[in-house]
Amino acid sequence: MMRAAPRxxxxxxxxxxxxxxxxxxxxxxxxxxxLGQTLHxxxxxxxxxxxxxxxxxxxxxxxxxxxxxxxxxxxxxILSFLLPGDLxxxxxxxxxxxxSTVTAxxxxxxxxxxxxxxxxxxxxxxxxxxxxxxxxxLDQIARLGRLSxxxxxxxxxxxxxxxxxxxxxxxxxxxxxxxxxxxxxxxxGLTSVHVxxxxxxxxxxxxxxxxxxxxxxxxxxxxxxxxxxxxxxxxAVQLRDRFRLNRSQS
Amino acid sequence: MMRAAPRxxxxxxxxxxxxxxxxxxxxxxxxxxxLGQTLHxxxxxxxxxxxxxxxxxxxxxxxxxxxxxxxxxxxxxILSFLLPGDLxxxxxxxxxxxxSTVTAxxxxxxxxxxxxxxxxxxxxxxxxxxxxxxxxxLDQIARLGRLSxxxxxxxxxxxxxxxxxxxxxxxxxxxxxxxxxxxxxxxxGLTSVHVxxxxxxxxxxxxxxxxxxxxxxxxxxxxxxxxxxxxxxxxAVQLRDRFRLNRSQS
DNA sequence: CGCGGCATTGAACATCCTCAATCCTCGTGG
DNA sequence: CCACGAGGATTGAGGATGTTCAATGCCGCG
Numbered sequence: 001m002m003r004a005a006p007r008x009x010x011x012x013x014x015x016x017x018x019x020x021x022x023x024x025x026x027x028x029x030x031x032x033x034x035l036g037q038t039l040h041x042x043x044x045x046x047x048x049x050x051x052x053x054x055x056x057x058x059x060x061x062x063x064x065x066x067x068x069x070x071x072x073x074x075x076x077x078i079l080s081f082l083l084p085g086d087l088x089x090x091x092x093x094x095x096x097x098x099x100s101t102v103t104a105x106x107x108x109x110x111x112x113x114x115x116x117x118x119x120x121x122x123x124x125x126x127x128x129x130x131x132x133x134x135x136x137x138l139d140q141i142a143r144l145g146r147l148s149x150x151x152x153x154x155x156x157x158x159x160x161x162x163x164x165x166x167x168x169x170x171x172x173x174x175x176x177x178x179x180x181x182x183x184x185x186x187x188x189g190l191t192s193v194h195v196x197x198x199x200x201x202x203x204x205x206x207x208x209x210x211x212x213x214x215x216x217x218x219x220x221x222x223x224x225x226x227x228x229x230x231x232x233x234x235x236a237v238q239l240r241d242r243f244r245l246n247r248s249q250s
Numbered sequence: 251m252m253r254a255a256p257r258x259x260x261x262x263x264x265x266x267x268x269x270x271x272x273x274x275x276x277x278x279x280x281x282x283x284x285l286g287q288t289l290h291x292x293x294x295x296x297x298x299x300x301x302x303x304x305x306x307x308x309x310x311x312x313x314x315x316x317x318x319x320x321x322x323x324x325x326x327x328i329l330s331f332l333l334p335g336d337l338x339x340x341x342x343x344x345x346x347x348x349x350s351t352v353t354a355x356x357x358x359x360x361x362x363x364x365x366x367x368x369x370x371x372x373x374x375x376x377x378x379x380x381x382x383x384x385x386x387x388l389d390q391i392a393r394l395g396r397l398s399x400x401x402x403x404x405x406x407x408x409x410x411x412x413x414x415x416x417x418x419x420x421x422x423x424x425x426x427x428x429x430x431x432x433x434x435x436x437x438x439g440l441t442s443v444h445v446x447x448x449x450x451x452x453x454x455x456x457x458x459x460x461x462x463x464x465x466x467x468x469x470x471x472x473x474x475x476x477x478x479x480x481x482x483x484x485x486a487v488q489l490r491d492r493f494r495l496n497r498s499q500s
Numbered sequence: 501c502g503c504g505g506c507a508t509t510g511a512a513c514a515t516c517c518t519c520a521a522t523c524c525t526c527g528t529g530g
Numbered sequence: 531c532c533a534c535g536a537g538g539a540t541t542g543a544g545g546a547t548g549t550t551c552a553a554t555g556c557c558g559c560g
Contacts, residue, residue, distance in 0.1 A: 053486055069392040072478040077395040079388050093377050095486035099385040127343050135349040137387045138329050142319040144394035145327040145439030149516070180538065189395030194516055196540060228322040236303055236345035399548070430506065444548055446508060 009062040009084075009109065010035045016085025016167035019239050020132075021124035027114075030122060034114040035061060041104045047088070048102035054089040056112055063108030064178055066187075067100040078187035080136060081105070081160065085167045087113060087129050106178045131234040136163075139232065144189045150198050151227045152188040157208065158224055161217060162231055166239065174216040259312040259334075259359065260285045266335025266417035269489050270382075271375035277364075280372060284364035285311060291354045297338070298352035304339040306362060313358030314428055316437075317350040328437035330386060331355070331410065335417045337363060337379050356428045381484040386413075389482065394439045399448050401477045402438040407458065408474055411467060412481055416489065424466040 014031055017023060023031075038061045041047055047065065048054070065082040079100055082088065088102060090113060116122035136159060143155050160177065164170035181199065182192040190198075202208050207223060209216040217223060224230070264281055267273060273281075288311045291297055297315065298304070315332040329350055332338065338352060340363060366372035386409060393405050410427065414420035431449065432442040440448075452458050457473060459466040467473060474480070 051483065067388075069388065069396075071392070071396055075396045077392040079391050091377070091381055093381055093485050094374075096381070097483055097486055099381075099482075099484055100388055124344075127341070131341055131343055131346070131349075134384060134387070137384070137391065138317075138319065138350055141329050141387065141390050141394060142321070142327040144391060145437075146319075146321055146325045181540095182538080187395075191517055192539085193518080193541090197516095200540085232349075233301065233347055234349055235343050236347055431508095432506080441549055442506090443508085443550080447548095450508085 010038065012084035012167040012169055013059055013061050013111075014085075017122070017125045017129075019166050020128040021121050023121050023125065024119070027119040027122045027125075030114045030116075030119050034059070034111045036111075038062075038109045038111040041108050041110055043104050043107050045104050046101055047104060047108075047110060048098045048100075050098050050101045052098050054091070054096045054098050057090045058088045058110050059113050060084050060086045060088065061109035061111050064105040065108055066103050066105050066183070068103050068186075069100055076186045077189070078183065080133070080140060081187070083160075083163055083167065084169065085129075086133070087126065090126060090130065105183065128235060128239075132232060135232040135234050147227070149188070149190055149194055150201065152190070153184070153195065153198050153202065154207070154223050154227050155229055156184070156188060157215060157217060158220060158227075158229055159232075161220055173218070173220050174214060176213055177210070177215045178213055260288065262334040262417040262419055263309055263311050263361075264335075267372070267375045267379075269416050270378040271371050273371045273375065274369070277369040277372045277375075280364045280366075280369050284309070284361045286361075288312075288359045288361040291358050291360055293354050293357050295354050296351055297354060297358075297360060298348045298350075300348055300351045302348050304341070304346045304348050307340045308338045308360050309363050310334050310336045310338065311359035311361050314355040315358055316353050316355050316433070318353050318436075319350055326436045327439070328433065330383070330390060331437070333410075333413055333417065334419065335379075336383070337376065340376060340380065355433065378485060378489075382482060385482040385484050397477070399438070399440050399444055400451065402440070403434070403445065403448055403452065404457070404473050404477050405479055406434070406438060407465060407467060408470060408477075408479055409482075411470055423468070423470050424464060426463055427460070427465045428463055 013035065014028070017031060018028070043063075047058075050069070060082050062084050065086075065088075067079040067082065069077045069079055071077070082102065088110070089096070089098065113126075114122060116126055139155070139159060143152050147155055157177075161170055161173065161175060164175045169175055179187075180192070181195045184190075185192040185195045188195065199208075199210060203210065206218055208218060263285065264278070267281060268278070293313075297308075300319070310332050312334050315336075315338075317329040317332065319327045319329055321327070332352065338360070339346070339348065363376075364372060366376055389405070389409060393402050397405055407427075411420055411423065411425060414425045419425055429437075430442075431445045434440075435442040435445045438445065449460060453460065456468055458468060
């Protein structure tokens with residue numbers, strides 16, 4: 001499913017962390033060390049199971065994963081997507097349990113969380129990451145609770161766009177999205193049939209293109225305005241490098 | 251709206267914290283000190299505004315608040331409810347911004363967060379509290395995404411029941427809920443009209459009673475089974491005192 | 501008594517779902 | 531090179547679940 005990546009794939013996680021906090025050489029060294037221990041997990045494999053003790057915090061290096069909740073009767077809700085640079089199982093409780101199952105969507109690279117004990121900048125980045133993660137969870141709640149199907153789709157794609165920009169995986173509104181319509185549906189509280197229909201409308205209206213797993217938002221800013229979405233902000237300190245790659249667009 | 255409480259009202263926050271982690275005398279002293287500085291906020295007042303810098307972390311002492319997201323056109327989503335013992339604006343970022351507006355639902359008592367720097371047990375309790383909070387956010391996502399209106403109502407009431415048990419505000423499946431049907435609707439992604447209809451069915455089926463702001467779940471365990479809900483668990487260490495007050499029931 | 505806020509009701513309607521068939525694409529094996 | 535199979539996308543028809551709008555009831559309070 002995943003072909004060889006066109007560029008050094010580990011760089012995305014590093015780019016994200018260094019966008020979350022200014023990293024010193026020490027931190028970067030620690031990160032590289034951890035990246036060297038990256039292991040790969042096949043698509044569809046669980047890498048964490050709800051209710052299970054969390055042994056080791058990790059970081060997504062490449063590929064996409066999803067936090068999932070299963071309901072006894074087969075219904076499934078994707079709580080959030082995990083992209084390169086996102087953290088897994090980070091918390092400082094004594095005997096933490098996973099609060100959700102995490103499943104690999106594509107084949108993914110996962111490395112142990114670079115230890116932050118001697119790198120305050122890293123700890124800083126993790127704090128920001130957690131804050132962002134929880135902000136996106138709140139967005140997801142508002143999305144499911146109060147947006148129409150069409151709006152939910154735009155909102156989710158805009159979020160993904162925003163997050164992929166942070167780690168350098170999006171350019172000029174275009175980015176890879178290895179999701180089936182059914183996964184979109186499971187994330188958005190819809191059925192795949194309905195997602196399909198709404199996507200067709202979106203394409204017909206010229207709001208986006210979606211071919212071969214690649215999405216292009218024709219006018220992200222306008223879309224965001226239209227559904228009243230503003231980028232997630234969790235700190236008065238500006239995230240670095242954001243939108244750097246997208247100056248060209250409008 | 252709020253009458254004088256029948257019992258020492260500050261005890262609920264304390265009870266919650268000590269259920270989250272075993273507190274030493276030092277911690278309890280710190281808490282009492284903070285409780286002494288409790289200020290009151292009128293119902294409907296905002297105590298935090300989305301996008302605004304967070305100045306001081308606080309704790310709910312009495313009453314209910316809600317984390318809210320407003321959509322430009324008047325749509326409103328309640329992200330979560332804040333009950334006595336819940337924390338507000340806790341995070342260790344440098345310049346944190348509020349990610350959601352917090353509004354008082356009833357008149358509430360709020361005190362500064364008891365400082366945990368010299369009380370590791372307190373820090374522990376806060377960590378648990380944050381973990382629980384995020385677990386409940388995930389529940390909320392699954393609720394909005396994949397449950398029917400009827401199931402959402404049961405699920406939310408069960409969550410509230412569970413949380414009120416933790417801080418000693420529920421007994422034998424009965425507890426005060428100062429919510430209008432419209433607030434329920436805003437939390438559940440429904441309209442108040444529909445909440446009304448579903449509640450009538452629930453009452454008619456003998457699943458619950460709801461009079462004068464007091465809810466009684468006739469058979470919480472059976473309800474939970476029916477919608478496939480299990481209590482939130484974030485740590486392998488058992489929360490203390492849970493259900494202590496409810497041995498009588500079934 | 502009259503007012504305000506909330507709960508309740510009805511009828512018409514929109515959105516989204518279900519079920520099932522069909523199409524498309526792509527990789528496999530003959 | 532082509533038939534085949536699998537997974538995903540697309541389509542249609544009918545139906546369920548929730549919404550909208552507007553009226554009415556209820557109840558505590560000044």
